[in-house]
Amino acid sequence: MRYELFYWTGIQGRGEFVRLALEDAGATYVDVARDQGDGVMTRFLAGEQPGALPFAPPFLQAGKLVLAQTPNILAFLAPRHGLVPSSVASKCFALQLQLTIADLVGEVHDTHHPIAVDQYFEDQRIEARKRAASFRTQRLPKFIDYFEQVLARGDGQHAVGRNHTYVDISLFQLMAGLDYAFPLAMHRLRRHTSRLRLLSERVAARPRLAAYLASSRRVPFNKDDIFRHYPELDDV
Template sequence: MSIDLWYWPEIPGRGEFVRLFCEAGEIDYADMAREQSGDALVEHMHALEGRRPYAPPYIVDGEVVIGQTALILQYLSDKEGLGSGEMETDLQLLQLQMDISDLVEEVHSVHHPVASELFYADQMDSAFEKAGYFRAQRIPKHLIHFDNAIATSGGPFCLGQQWSHVDTSLFQVMEGLDYAFPNYMKTMQGSWPHLEGLQGAVPEIESLAEYLASEQRLDFNENGIFRHYDELDEQ
């Protein structure tokens, strides 16, 4: 049975982490807001009752409704048998996925350091200051952490030769950072070789290649999480 994915239709955002895993794992899903509209997403979310998700992305699988990217991916991984098969290792993968969520939130806070409700133009000075610290301190700290996790298995994936939801998400992170901070990432090339190897290996997952080359794969843009502004990528 197909699952319903609800996320904003105009941006890759957090929804893309779910799309990539579903495509790689050949999980049937309907991208509901892209088939209908952003207004339909808002209407559907507000109609949910009980312990409903706070914000998209969320999935509907029969009677099951789950929000939060890391939990969605863990749920689908367990359901489809795409984890390691060992509880301790799968919990470590979930831990890494939550670390990815932390990094994604930090990326967003670079261009919106004061408030999400304000436009970028209203907080440019603060964003410029935040970006310098983010490039110098936070990106290396996060990426070295993930690089070490891959190195533990010998690569190219976190589980060695077997890919997982962590790998498709790290691929999206690396692609997003290359888009948002191209000068910085080029300067730092070679600093996290296992991550760079993973970035090259994920597109070779046979079931994912067609999606990555299709129009279904949304481009990064300045309405999403990973945004490029020249002034935030100064070296």
């Protein structure tokens, strides 16, 4: 099947989790907004297209089916491309983990926009420093410890079962984003991330993903993205 991925240009954001899975699977897809501009998503968001109505990007068109929400899209793609075991229990656990990753991504976003999405970071700098301090010292270690436990309870190398899944890819992207946004905090947690580090290295070395990561199609992290590096939010 030929997929059409819709996500904002110029950033990785939540769409990158889907993009990485598509790349790893070798799926045929079009990054629509990158070809036609962000305005191409308007007709979907305005309800002018048939099918399910997405609230926001990313969303994926697969034939006549339109799917939104990153975990939902990945749960749809995974069994079609060998990125999740076939058992119901494994599929449910994979989705559970992906939803937990989404929770953490949301908390990352709120470190630089704790008051309002429609206000600039500079307009909520004081609140952002407070939120980021709590995130670095309380929330981030808790999430990291959870994912390390998940790997330890499995085979030590994969999040779900003994095979590579979309959750492994998403954990790679999560670690890459956290390393960019909070390099000091992640350095302090390094001895607590040994399994996640090894998993990230394995995922990045997968041939299709390695080729994608080395290409110009991999948009660099930047200050318009979810994972943003503001030195004052990464203080000791």
